[in-house]
Amino acid sequence: KVNGDRLWDxxxxxxKIGATEKGGCRRLALTDLDKQGRxxxxxxxxxxxxxxxxxxxxxxMATRPGEDxxxxxxxxxxxxxxxxxxxxxxxxxxxxxxxxxxxxMNDLGIxxxxxxxxxxxxxxxxSRFAPAMMGSGVVSGRFTLQEILDKTDVDGIRLGDELERxxxxxxxxxxxxxxxxxxxxxIEQGPYLEAENKQIGVVTGGQGQRWYDVVISxxxxxxxxxxxxxRKDALIAASQLVLKVEEIAKAHKPGCGTVGFMQVSxxxxxxxxxxxxxxxxxxxxxxxxxxxxxxxxxxxxxELAVSSGSDINLKxxxxxxxxxxxxxxxSAVRSSAEALGYSHMDIIAGAxxxxxxxxxxxxxxxxxxxCLDGISHNEIESTTKEECEAGCSVxxxxxxxxAGE
Amino acid sequence: KVNGDRLWDxxxxxxKIGATEKGGCRRLALTDLDKQGRxxxxxxxxxxxxxxxxxxxxxxMATRPGEDxxxxxxxxxxxxxxxxxxxxxxxxxxxxxxxxxxxxMNDLGIxxxxxxxxxxxxxxxxSRFAPAMMGSGVVSGRFTLQEILDKTDVDGIRLGDELERxxxxxxxxxxxxxxxxxxxxxIEQGPYLEAENKQIGVVTGGQGQRWYDVVISxxxxxxxxxxxxxRKDALIAASQLVLKVEEIAKAHKPGCGTVGFMQVSxxxxxxxxxxxxxxxxxxxxxxxxxxxxxxxxxxxxxELAVSSGSDINLKxxxxxxxxxxxxxxxSAVRSSAEALGYSHMDIIAGAxxxxxxxxxxxxxxxxxxxCLDGISHNEIESTTKEECEAGCSVxxxxxxxxAGE
Ligand SMILES: NC(=O)NCCC(=O)O
Ligand SMILES: NC(=O)NCCC(=O)O
Numbered sequence: 001k002v003n004g005d006r007l008w009d010x011x012x013x014x015x016k017i018g019a020t021e022k023g024g025c026r027r028l029a030l031t032d033l034d035k036q037g038r039x040x041x042x043x044x045x046x047x048x049x050x051x052x053x054x055x056x057x058x059x060x061m062a063t064r065p066g067e068d069x070x071x072x073x074x075x076x077x078x079x080x081x082x083x084x085x086x087x088x089x090x091x092x093x094x095x096x097x098x099x100x101x102x103x104x105m106n107d108l109g110i111x112x113x114x115x116x117x118x119x120x121x122x123x124x125x126x127s128r129f130a131p132a133m134m135g136s137g138v139v140s141g142r143f144t145l146q147e148i149l150d151k152t153d154v155d156g157i158r159l160g161d162e163l164e165r166x167x168x169x170x171x172x173x174x175x176x177x178x179x180x181x182x183x184x185x186x187i188e189q190g191p192y193l194e195a196e197n198k199q200i201g202v203v204t205g206g207q208g209q210r211w212y213d214v215v216i217s218x219x220x221x222x223x224x225x226x227x228x229x230x231r232k233d234a235l236i237a238a239s240q241l242v243l244k245v246e247e248i249a250k251a252h253k254p255g256c257g258t259v260g261f262m263q264v265s266x267x268x269x270x271x272x273x274x275x276x277x278x279x280x281x282x283x284x285x286x287x288x289x290x291x292x293x294x295x296x297x298x299x300x301x302x303e304l305a306v307s308s309g310s311d312i313n314l315k316x317x318x319x320x321x322x323x324x325x326x327x328x329x330x331s332a333v334r335s336s337a338e339a340l341g342y343s344h345m346d347i348i349a350g351a352x353x354x355x356x357x358x359x360x361x362x363x364x365x366x367x368x369x370x371c372l373d374g375i376s377h378n379e380i381e382s383t384t385k386e387e388c389e390a391g392c393s394v395x396x397x398x399x400x401x402x403a404g405e
Numbered sequence: 406k407v408n409g410d411r412l413w414d415x416x417x418x419x420x421k422i423g424a425t426e427k428g429g430c431r432r433l434a435l436t437d438l439d440k441q442g443r444x445x446x447x448x449x450x451x452x453x454x455x456x457x458x459x460x461x462x463x464x465x466m467a468t469r470p471g472e473d474x475x476x477x478x479x480x481x482x483x484x485x486x487x488x489x490x491x492x493x494x495x496x497x498x499x500x501x502x503x504x505x506x507x508x509x510m511n512d513l514g515i516x517x518x519x520x521x522x523x524x525x526x527x528x529x530x531x532s533r534f535a536p537a538m539m540g541s542g543v544v545s546g547r548f549t550l551q552e553i554l555d556k557t558d559v560d561g562i563r564l565g566d567e568l569e570r571x572x573x574x575x576x577x578x579x580x581x582x583x584x585x586x587x588x589x590x591x592i593e594q595g596p597y598l599e600a601e602n603k604q605i606g607v608v609t610g611g612q613g614q615r616w617y618d619v620v621i622s623x624x625x626x627x628x629x630x631x632x633x634x635x636r637k638d639a640l641i642a643a644s645q646l647v648l649k650v651e652e653i654a655k656a657h658k659p660g661c662g663t664v665g666f667m668q669v670s671x672x673x674x675x676x677x678x679x680x681x682x683x684x685x686x687x688x689x690x691x692x693x694x695x696x697x698x699x700x701x702x703x704x705x706x707x708e709l710a711v712s713s714g715s716d717i718n719l720k721x722x723x724x725x726x727x728x729x730x731x732x733x734x735x736s737a738v739r740s741s742a743e744a745l746g747y748s749h750m751d752i753i754a755g756a757x758x759x760x761x762x763x764x765x766x767x768x769x770x771x772x773x774x775x776c777l778d779g780i781s782h783n784e785i786e787s788t789t790k791e792e793c794e795a796g797c798s799v800x801x802x803x804x805x806x807x808a809g810e
Contacts, residue, residue: 084671190630223663225595225755239644258628266489268532269684271782279674350630
């Protein structure tokens, strides 16, 4: 087992960077705070004897040498960026679990045949820059480096420029990466482990996602003088679509549908909104169901364009099909949990994770741990030292299984 | 009749300050652009022989002396501030009509018994700082000076500080103001004059308004891992209320109901919105109907709080009952339109206007002119030189009726 106290202390130390009043973290991708988090991590990894490299999309790779330098590393890692009002554990737990694995191997003088590599992936959250899982997506080849460098945030700031600015536009190529196996520990972010009273989630795959940008264009006019029947109120149409997204998700259990981002223009109390920009996020563990949700959405948009008289532009900006993890890695996680005497259950990841994209080019699985009330993407996100220690101990064992002592 | 070309040229000159790409104006209250507009106006008024004063809330009064200095002035005026994406005429037409009246009196060497006073009222739009008609509202006593100075915009900037900053915190008291009569010319901003093919709207009063601030608090959580039935999505509840506001307005013809402003928090694509702040604007020409709309809104909010499980805070921030104008002023407008041979009709103002508040302490009416497709609070707001000339000529005549040659 790992040193739960040390892991917890590191989590609490990292959480100071971007700490929010309600006990959460705001450390958006490629901001000054993200830079500070990255620098603290590099300091710790170096102190633990790792060699650190940064690649062209800003991913940080810390390597503990193996006995056979020709073998591909066994990898782990996650992300340090957070939601605008995020928690202390989402992502960070996966990164610092990797660090604790290395520290524990050092404590015990363990040597592995394969090198051990801990990655910090750039912009996993997809909140400041959409879509999510960009660093791992570039390495897996799902995205080209250039398209990602050219992404802009809501203020028009270019990702590539931010990467340069914070000093994390590295020179290690994003191509040709390889792992013998990859594991990511993460809080579940959902309610199932807690409901089933299990310590470990053996993650067998991730559900599929479709993200969209929508722009509804009505007609601005005066809130006091424009009779109700002569309006083209873009917010009325947007509200109808928000409710439709919920309806579509509920009709495709256990799918999810969410509008999380919305901007109203001109956003003046006494002007009928002329334009609404918003996001739609659809998810389902089965691809044919996700396709059906997409079809329902397209149909709803067509219908609404007619009924509202507004112009509706729906653009899919991201899609990936459900991702099955590798059976040998799933087994390594399950057997490690059993060996350590932790209760466990198989689970599908509801969130996207860097492991999903790593799984494109390397055998991969994930280790989930419970979080209080299943709440994540919220400052009150909470888990315990014991839960973290359990997840990290399973990681250590699973990595040892694959890395060979 | 007035000099329509000169009036039009002044309108086009003023429209350059804050001109937008689509031919409109963005000159928000108490910004640098508002300051520039005010300064241009003061230059013109001074050139036309007026004495200029600024009061404690930043209203600008330009006075052309009368023959009897003891008599109360006959007033006119409107506002120079605009919506975020406003037109060239809303407000400005009323101010520059006043200026053209003075210029025309000067051309013709007309002397009046009563002084003529043209006011530029501070923050009529209520867009940057809510509510609307602040300058006239402070002078009428509807608002205290202090409460208005302490209002803040969405970025927390204080109105009083902005007034100081742009150099328009004057020293003329806001109390004790008086008019023998007051007239305001304005584009109709609605569709009725155009539909009835009339040149002049004889405004008999203004409809009542209620403005609200709403905050809906749900629970932030992850868009991919939170099952639909476990969500407290504040945007779902807000969308339902937006549609309810429309329904309430439609059920109380010819009432209006609008949500023009909305802010989503944390506004992240993959986080279920935890908090939505938005405005509601309800209007009706009859007070008992406006009261009924308010009651329907309160009931809808109570119901929604239960059905959504979210916390809903509804706060009325502004109310005024429908305002009847003074019969002698209405008659002066009507008879001037007839004398000049303009087609006309009686009309109720759908928008709030400074004249509504001036009417608290002085006999008042308004003169409306058509605008293209009834569209205002939009950059494409449009009217013609001839329409402006007609409205301004009626103003000249009505003011002469009351000011005594
Ligand atoms: N783990 C996590 O919250 N990832 C963000 C990407 C997503 O929305 O699934
Ligand atoms: N005239 C005008 O647009 N006034 C703004 C105040 C209102 O919303 O009625």
